[in-house]
Amino acid sequence: MKTSFAFRAIAAAFGLLAFARTASAFTVDADIPAGNIIVNSVDGDVVSVRQDLRDTNHDWFYWAFRVKGAAGRTVWFDFRGRDGKSAAVVGVRGPVVSKDRGKTFAFALDGKAAQDGFTYTFGPDEDETYFYECHPYLRADWDAFLARHGADVKAGRIVLETLCKSRKGADVPRIRVGHVSADPRHRVLLTARHHCSETTASWVVEGFVESFLADDDLGKWLRENVELMVVPFVDYDGAQAGDQGKYRAPHDHNRDYAEFIYPETKAITEWVAGHAGGRLDAFIDVHCPWIRGKYNEFVYTPRKDPKIIPDPELDQRFSELVEKMQKGPLRYRAADDLPFGQAWNKGLNYNQGWSSIIWACNRVKGLRICRTFEVPFANANGAVVTPDGCRAFGGDVVRALREILAQPAKQ
Numbered sequence: 001m002k003t004s005f006a007f008r009a010i011a012a013a014f015g016l017l018a019f020a021r022t023a024s025a026f027t028v029d030a031d032i033p034a035g036n037i038i039v040n041s042v043d044g045d046v047v048s049v050r051q052d053l054r055d056t057n058h059d060w061f062y063w064a065f066r067v068k069g070a071a072g073r074t075v076w077f078d079f080r081g082r083d084g085k086s087a088a089v090v091g092v093r094g095p096v097v098s099k100d101r102g103k104t105f106a107f108a109l110d111g112k113a114a115q116d117g118f119t120y121t122f123g124p125d126e127d128e129t130y131f132y133e134c135h136p137y138l139r140a141d142w143d144a145f146l147a148r149h150g151a152d153v154k155a156g157r158i159v160l161e162t163l164c165k166s167r168k169g170a171d172v173p174r175i176r177v178g179h180v181s182a183d184p185r186h187r188v189l190l191t192a193r194h195h196c197s198e199t200t201a202s203w204v205v206e207g208f209v210e211s212f213l214a215d216d217d218l219g220k221w222l223r224e225n226v227e228l229m230v231v232p233f234v235d236y237d238g239a240q241a242g243d244q245g246k247y248r249a250p251h252d253h254n255r256d257y258a259e260f261i262y263p264e265t266k267a268i269t270e271w272v273a274g275h276a277g278g279r280l281d282a283f284i285d286v287h288c289p290w291i292r293g294k295y296n297e298f299v300y301t302p303r304k305d306p307k308i309i310p311d312p313e314l315d316q317r318f319s320e321l322v323e324k325m326q327k328g329p330l331r332y333r334a335a336d337d338l339p340f341g342q343a344w345n346k347g348l349n350y351n352q353g354w355s356s357i358i359w360a361c362n363r364v365k366g367l368r369i370c371r372t373f374e375v376p377f378a379n380a381n382g383a384v385v386t387p388d389g390c391r392a393f394g395g396d397v398v399r400a401l402r403e404i405l406a407q408p409a410k411q
């Protein structure tokens, strides 16, 4: 009996050891779409991580990682920079979490995360979880969007084209939509992801494009009058690789419109010069700001120098129209726009080179509206930023744009 008891005790001890070994064997890696993480250390249930800046020469905040084998555990993820100081790189609604390998995402810790970390309890069967600083949006998401509109592609309402080859040799997509068959009355250029980690911009693009396909009065008017030219990923490679994109050395894509070291920026200018004859009615470039605080938790436009924008009064009217006509939940307010010369929006900010908007204001003819929208990552005047909310905002912008385009242009 004694032997048997001792045997059972030893077996139980081994069992515990085996359990302990299994329990500690969770992994943290960046092996997910647009993954980005450096693991500083793992100490029991405390994981110290930091964002991988790659060729970004300022501090920035994009990260994305996967945890495997942590079912049933509660783990503290602590963000610390190379200098050992805590890093405020977690957004105001915490991480965007997927428990189904990227099929669905949610702000699972909204209201419970700190700015430099979060505690996460993995469910008993939750063996693989993705954590992103913001909703990911890659080429596969764009392709899925186009596949949802396969009938429009087939019918020629969306024309799929290639902008150029990226530095890594990939085909960078562009599309034309709306009045694509002959010379349209108006042409509009829409770009996103000049800074590749600014992902919520991509859903605004989807909503913008969908307005051109809708079976309603606006959609019909757009298809009769407007050709929309779209570049969904200006920094194509960075968007797929999970780079920061912002402040790349020696400069990023949106400071490249004087030097053109990136194939995409050069190709955009050539597309406008060639296909559009150097003339556009409107150019809208969608961005995202920082992750928390004023000018990071509402949608706004940083107004450019009134000396260079086509028509400051019309620009103001456009803002008021978007506010008045919006149906989506993101609560844009014209009064939130950032006047030129205030906060970060100064001439100084462009010492590194021209942005796309500054290039267009100086080089493209016919423009009535030429501006960016900054779309936050998580919070928009109290509303939760979601893919659908961003799509709705894209539609809101188009609705206001129609009002502008339908008026005769000033001579």
Ligand SMILES: [Zn+2]
Binding pocket: 194, 195, 198, 254, 287, 288
């Ligand atoms: Zn940006």
